[in-house]
Amino acid sequence: MARQSISFTEPNDEWLKSQVDNQEYSSKSELVNDLVRQARKQQAQVDWIRTKLEKAEKSGFTKDGKDEILSQSKALFND
Incomplete structure (x- = not known):
């Protein structure tokens, strides 16, 4: 498995920690x-x-065009 070093903003790091603390995930690596x-x-x-x-x-x-089709699809999805 490849190892990486990444940085998180404080709010994102706190959210990651809370997910691990709540036992949603066993580690930040698993969550990421x-x-x-x-x-x-x-x-x-x-x-x-x-x-x-x-x-x-x-x-x-x-x-x-694809932009119009996508817009129409989104409108139907959001109704």
Whole structure:
């Protein structure tokens, strides 16, 4: 496993400590690795959506661009 040295702002460090103190995680390293896994999963979902939007845009199904499609999708999701 690769070792890294990173710095956190005081509020972020306090939050990390509280998660470990609450026994949500056994260490800050475990928590940070979990956060990175979540971010990677989220990025994979964003990439998948972006690919689908680009494919739809190129198919001629709509004349809306990807920004308009994304905005409409967000509006439907937030309703």
